[in-house]
Amino acid sequence: MSKVTITIDGMQISADEGMTVLEAAQAHGLYIPNLCNHPDLKPAGLCRVCVVKMDDWKVTVSCKQPVKDGMVISTEDPEVQKIRRNTVELIVADHPMTCLTCEADGNCELQRVAHYVGVTPEGLNRYRRKIRNIPMDRSNPFFDIDHSKCILCGICVRTCDELQNINAIDYAQRGVTSLISTLGNKPIADSRCESCGECVVRCPVAALAPKGAQEPMYEVKSICSYCGVGCGVMLGVRGQKVVSVEGDRNNPVNKGSLCVKGRYGYKFINHPERLSTPLIKKNGTLEEASWDEALDLIAEKFSGSKGDKFAALASARITNEDNYLIQKFTRAVMGTNNIDHCARL
Amino acid sequence: MTNSIAEIGGAATILAIGTNTTQAPPVLALQAKKAAREGANLIVANPKEIDLCRHATIHLQHRPGTDVALVMGMIKVIVDAGLADMDFINSRCENYDAFVDSLSEFDLPSVEKITGVPGELIGKAAKMYASEGPSSILYCMGITQHCHGTDNVWSLSNLALVTGNLGKANAGVNPLRGQNNVQGSCDMGALPDVYPGYQKVAKPENKLKFETAWGVSLSDQEGLTHSEIFDDIHDGKITSLYLIGENPYLSEANANHAIESMNRLDFLVVQDIFLTETAELADVVLPAASFAEKNGTFSNTERRIQRVRKAIDSPGEALPDWQITAAIAQKMGAKGFDFDDESQIMHEIASVTPSYGGISYDRLEGGGLQWPCPSPDHPGTPTLHLGKFGTPSGKAQFMPLSFRDSAELPDDEYPFLLTTDRSLFHYHTGSMTRRVDGLEQLDSEEFLKINPKDAASLGLEDNEVVQIASRRGQTQAKTKVTKICPPGLVSMTFHFAESPTNVLTSPALDPVAKIPETKVCAVKLEKA
């Protein structure tokens, strides 16, 4: 790929041909405020927050502007500042001021943009309108939709379309009544939504927010335990509990994508019905027992049924190491090849 | 899979047959949908109008169990139209002439009669697959769970070979393995006829190799398969069963037989994370760690070995499965089970399994490795069969085939054909997903999907309880009246203990793979 050199606020950087100005800046760790851009999606140019001045004359949106060799970009030109401030103030003026109790607090692109631009109470008062009072859609068991927080960036719509090809949601209505909606404006749980949560993880504010989300203490890189795709996951841990699952963007298989089971189907792990001690059947009922008791009984019984009186069924759910030892046990200790698993079911 | 998941996105034509890909496995379906969006042809062959059809160029809605006729019909069109890749066939395949002879029964009018698909559409799909490559075949249980499942797979392999779509990038024959580590359990030799790495038990040199490695003498008899094990238990020949992480009470075809068998055992040990329906039958239940509580590796459907890492402690005294098995072995006085951790087990796996020879935990820190990976400096193998095939001659075999009916077809008494599928929101017998409230909320009970015409003829409304009976058992579920099913075909999942679908399904086995025919059986329906 051929390289070009552009200048952003006096700094020369190199970029790949075909990149946008915003991408080139981000590749060098330079922040240009933006709201409707997402690296996984095609640029939409909707929010106009990412405006810059190009070659000292043209104001353009950096998320759609391809780089050209020798291009000179200013992000702090007075005209750019003025447009950007107005745009951001218009969006913020419409937004509920409930930041401290909001799921996205500290992790919100709108906060970041507002801080960067320096939104003031005076500025907002010029635009302040009544916050729209649309009831929240709480129908999905895993996430809520709070339309009053929505900035209409369309990232969710494009995610569901471009990445998932499901098209469960779209814009509905026009002008100030615009909102994100399902076909026929039904609750999302009654739409064709597959609850993958891909839109939720990309929403820059908390208009789409996971229900009862807990911030993990730390994350552990692992693999989803459901299906054979083997998506990379980051298990979010708090104490001895898994409280979240995120897609591992560095995993070559799923590059961050997950389905509903992988992302939200983790509550079985800390389920109260998990088995926690061995059980031995006595007089027809299973009773708690110690490991020693259980192992002694098994060793005695298995020793008496070596050879073809014995069979083991391993599992497609457990690790390679687990399976290896079970077949080794069956063959080397029990003396039979009666070992299979549920591959066929 | 012969090729990698990422290669699906690069195919020019995708044939998705016997796979309800957007329901399982959904993240892989993203690749197929993306390819279709970017202009690839997507041919969906499925008796039902599944969700993937929304993205399809062509939907071949063949009758369940007629895959061999459909695919061989496609091949005949390709050969007759001169679209066979003769260079590939001559240089890399064997047995082509005998195979071509077997095509004569698959003329389009006959195939149309068997499959119910218009011949013209079959012809169009065949030519598309043959001439607009690279073409990739995706298949799943809709192909394998038949009494002629092996023939179904052979037919797909024939199709790929005749058009040279094997052993090259973005093509291939790609079974989508359902469960997270089904690939790995096979690789590890949790199979009755092979040691780890598919080394045949029947070959004396393999037996000798493992006797030497493990320091014991081994049986030279191949073992029994899953269904045969239950038969032998039933007949009193097998008296002890060690069952790990599996719930045959719900998953086994003709489940009543499996339950009866387990009740006859002298000694049943079940090792699991929950007290499943099967565990309730056990003499001893052992508490196992979940994936979040242990270290190890899973091998995915594209043969990629990836690291699973411990995130939390297990509840109470639960232990990783390997530690439990090792403890039993040691109690019985066996040697060779004293591992300190999982990486030592992988070390032993690598030493006896040629395709895993180059695998060690250090090397899996990045994105994992795809086997064959025979040595520590080998980069892994994303695409199989590139220069040659894994057969003794290095060439691929064409397999002459003839069409056989499913074991049990509808008749006057049992007039509907029942097929099974899966829900996006549940996994297998639901022992995990049904304990996740949200998933349960999204999908909480079994539905019998039925065509509006059939529902009307039986006087059934949507959402009405219906009694479903086969020759083997009966159950109830609510109806979902939907055109997804063509007339005559009804469909259920098997996730719900309240409506145990597998009491209905047929135990007819594929003679080679010993897979039961859970995709086709005859049932009758009555308003409950």
Ligand code: SF4
């Ligand atoms: S819901 Fe979120 S992602 Fe969707 S348009 Fe609103 S702010 Fe953007």
Ligand code: SF4
């Ligand atoms: S959760 Fe997934 S399917 Fe549902 S709207 Fe969001 S992206 Fe679309």
Ligand code: SF4
């Ligand atoms: S996230 Fe979904 S597609 Fe990925 S491995 Fe898990 S179950 Fe399979």
Ligand code: FES
């Ligand atoms: S980020 Fe460029 S217009 Fe929104």
